[in-house]
Amino acid sequence: MAELLKVRGLETQFRTREGVVHAVNGVDFNLVEGETLGIVGESGCGKSVTVMSMLRLIPSPPGKVVAGEALYQGKDLLKMSDEEIRHIRGAQISMIFQDPMTSFNPVLTIGRQVAEPLEIHQGMNRHQAYDRATEMLELVGIPKAKDRLGDYPHQFSGGMRQRVMIAMSLVCNPSVLIADEPTTALDVTIQAQIVELAKDLRDKLGMAMIWITHDLGVIAGLADRMAVMYGGFIIETAPVKSLYGNPSHPYTLGLLNSLPRVDKDINRRLESIEGLPPILMETPHSCPFAPRCTYVKERCLVENPPLLEAGPDHYTACWVDLETRSYR
Amino acid sequence: MGRYIIRRILYMLVVILVVSFITFGLMHSVPGGPFDKEKSLPAEIIANLEKRYHLDQPLWKQYLSYLNDVFVPHIAHEKPKGLDVADDYLIDIKITDTFWIRWMNFGPTFSSRSRSVNDIFRQQLPVSVQLGTLALIIAIIIGVPLGIISALKQNTIYDYLGMSIAIFGVSVPVIVLGPLMIWIFGVTLKWLPPTGWGSKPPYIFGFLPTNLGWDYWKYALMPSVALGLGSSAILARLTRASLLQVIREDYIRTARAKGVKERNVIVGHALKNSLIPVVTILGPMMAGLVTGTFVTELTFGIPGMGKYFVTSITNRDYPVIMGTILLYAVFLVVANLLVDIMYAYLDPRIRYD
Numbered sequence: 014m015a016e017l018l019k020v021r022g023l024e025t026q027f028r029t030r031e032g033v034v035h036a037v038n039g040v041d042f043n044l045v046e047g048e049t050l051g052i053v054g055e056s057g058c059g060k061s062v063t064v065m066s067m068l069r070l071i072p073s074p075p076g077k078v079v080a081g082e083a084l085y086q087g088k089d090l091l092k093m094s095d096e097e098i099r100h101i102r103g104a105q106i107s108m109i110f111q112d113p114m115t116s117f118n119p120v121l122t123i124g125r126q127v128a129e130p131l132e133i134h135q136g137m138n139r140h141q142a143y144d145r146a147t148e149m150l151e152l153v154g155i156p157k158a159k160d161r162l163g164d165y166p167h168q169f170s171g172g173m174r175q176r177v178m179i180a181m182s183l184v185c186n187p188s189v190l191i192a193d194e195p196t197t198a199l200d201v202t203i204q205a206q207i208v209e210l211a212k213d214l215r216d217k218l219g220m221a222m223i224w225i226t227h228d229l230g231v232i233a234g235l236a237d238r239m240a241v242m243y244g245g246f247i248i249e250t251a252p253v254k255s256l257y258g259n260p261s262h263p264y265t266l267g268l269l270n271s272l273p274r275v276d277k278d279i280n281r282r283l284e285s286i287e288g289l290p291p292i293l294m295e296t297p298h299s300c301p302f303a304p305r306c307t308y309v310k311e312r313c314l315v316e317n318p319p320l321l322e323a324g325p326d327h328y329t330a331c332w333v334d335l336e337t338r339s340y341r
Numbered sequence: 342m343g344r345y346i347i348r349r350i351l352y353m354l355v356v357i358l359v360v361s362f363i364t365f366g367l368m369h370s371v372p373g374g375p376f377d378k379e380k381s382l383p384a385e386i387i388a389n390l391e392k393r394y395h396l397d398q399p400l401w402k403q404y405l406s407y408l409n410d411v412f413v414p415h416i417a418h419e420k421p422k423g424l425d426v427a428d429d430y431l432i433d434i435k436i437t438d439t440f441w442i443r444w445m446n447f448g449p450t451f452s453s454r455s456r457s458v459n460d461i462f463r464q465q466l467p468v469s470v471q472l473g474t475l476a477l478i479i480a481i482i483i484g485v486p487l488g489i490i491s492a493l494k495q496n497t498i499y500d501y502l503g504m505s506i507a508i509f510g511v512s513v514p515v516i517v518l519g520p521l522m523i524w525i526f527g528v529t530l531k532w533l534p535p536t537g538w539g540s541k542p543p544y545i546f547g548f549l550p551t552n553l554g555w556d557y558w559k560y561a562l563m564p565s566v567a568l569g570l571g572s573s574a575i576l577a578r579l580t581r582a583s584l585l586q587v588i589r590e591d592y593i594r595t596a597r598a599k600g601v602k603e604r605n606v607i608v609g610h611a612l613k614n615s616l617i618p619v620v621t622i623l624g625p626m627m628a629g630l631v632t633g634t635f636v637t638e639l640t641f642g643i644p645g646m647g648k649y650f651v652t653s654i655t656n657r658d659y660p661v662i663m664g665t666i667l668l669y670a671v672f673l674v675v676a677n678l679l680v681d682i683m684y685a686y687l688d689p690r691i692r693y694d
Contacts, residue, residue: 103600115591
């Protein structure tokens with residue numbers, strides 16, 4: 014399958030009063046047509062910043078992409094002119110944001126906001142755009158979509174708003190949809206509906222997806238491939254079965270152990286990972302997870318591990334083999 | 342919306358009644374009276390004057406008769422002659438030749454035997470309203486774009502320049518700026534007449550000037566700028582702060598992620614949101630500019646009513662005090678009502694019912 018996105022060595026930094034924060038530190042990943050990539054990690058590990066950097070939506074200043082490339086169909090998004098990337102945003106790569114409450118403009122009607130990408134990218138007139146927006150809103154399950162075009166965002170419930178957000182992002186048939194924690198602000202039953210909806214639409218429309226979440230439970234049924242992020246690094250990446258079945262990084266293992274499982278001993282105590290994720294003020298010379306790691310060995314404290322092969326198509330940034338507790 | 346406006350107008354009447362009560366009470370509780378001069382008048386003359394203006398009556402009776410004169414419509418059965426200052430109503434509506442409805446008699450002024458408070462409203466108020474309105478327009482024309490530019494070019498030379506102008510505008514009062522402008526444009530360059538005003542009664546709708554040519558503007562330009570600059574600075578700072586906040590909102594990021602042109606991100610998505618707090622202060626600002634023109638009018642020799650606000654209090658000119666304060670109150674509540682109506686238009690989350 015054709016490669017849509019190829020990100021290499023992406024580095025993003027934020028200049029703050031306290032110094033330079035290294036938010037993303039050389040991230041590599043690929044996305045092929047129709048594939049769903051799940052990016053997981055705690056808050057502040059650089060998941061959102063990674064995809065925002067790719068689309069150049071980082072507020073600058075203080076943020077800056079300092080290195081790397083993000084090739085979309087062979088063209089580097091980071092080196093395009095503002096006008097070129099504008100034609101890609103919303104048309105070929107579109108985004109869904111975390112909080113459907115604040116991500117809509119409160120003073121514009123839903124119809125106007127959903128139809129806007131069509132007017133921009135496909136040169137439709139308002140009438141055509143509203144017709145197409147109505148179709149899209151029906152597709153995501155908004156009842157009486159035509160009557161609701163004139164409504165404002167505050168007249169929709171949270172779940173409905175996220176459906177509208179999905180409709181708005183898909184209205185131009187993008188080839189990549191980036192969902193930045195789209196279910197985090199919703200309650201659990203609505204979360205499941207939104208995930209189902211996304212799955213449905215992906216199968217119908219055939220776009221590739223990047224789904225960012227901190228919830229390993231949500232992503233398991235959705236993603237083809239997973240990337241786990243920590244401290245601005247991808248620390249493990251593998252096909253979804255391999256990652257859940259054979260986690261090879263202590264952090265991934267910790268995340269999985271912190272989830273309740275119905276397929277294993279249900280009386281097991283949930284484990285937590287002690288400590289907090291780091292805020293990196295400089296490029297680390299040790300494994301950034303080492304202070305919280307129970308498998309830590311000498312080499313972890315002097316050298317930050319690159320991604321090492323742990324199985325077929327399975328890579329982990331850990332010096333230690335978790336089963337034998339010896340160096341890989 | 343209609344019901345809301347009616348309810349608000351009823352509240353307005355209450356507010357104005359309360360203001361009239363407090364003002365009446367306060368002005369009668371300060372020592373001194375309208376006929377206390379440096380050289381005191383004989384007691385008999387004062388007694389006569391007080392009798393003429395009904396100041397010898399008990400206060401509650403004076404207050405009720407004032408309310409009756411101002412708030413209660415009266416009926417006359419012949420054409421009002423308009424010769425007596427005590428019989429001067431602001432509004433005379435002719436129903437038939439023998440049936441007139443007359444409303445709002447604000448009484449005579451104590452400082453002149455031939456003028457009523459309504460004369461001030463007819464002749465001086467329009468000038469102040471024109472000056473205040475022009476100043477507000479200038480404040481908006483200068484302030485809002487300045488704020489927008491400063492916000493969009495935050496921390497660049499444009500921002501610093503814009504905010505320097507704003508700080509200059511806030512910190513240099515009219516009493517400095519006015520004479521400075523007169524000296525530069527009126528005396529040295531001789532581009533504009535240093536004093537005066539270019540419109541005379543009669544006015545359209547009671548306040549609009551009949552001529553709008555250069556003869557009007559050459560007088561209006563300097564005082565409007567001098568008066569409006571301070572307000573423009575306030576608007577500029579408010580617009581800047583508000584827009585800076587709005588362009589960090591999530592929905593602005595959403596707009597960018599949709600591929601909206603940067604110009605349309607600002608114009609179509611950010612501006613309407615950022616103007617909501619700016620509109621809030623336009624109401625009080627308008628009232629303040631129309632009635633707070635004392636120094637400007639004095640500096641530029643403009644025949645407005647600014648001086649009556651100040652001199653009526655020192656002179657204990659009771660009807661003028663009441664009239665001007667009530668006028669200010671009416672301006673303020675009407676302006677605030679207009680602001681609230683504008684709110685509903687700007688922000689769909691606000692619905693009045």
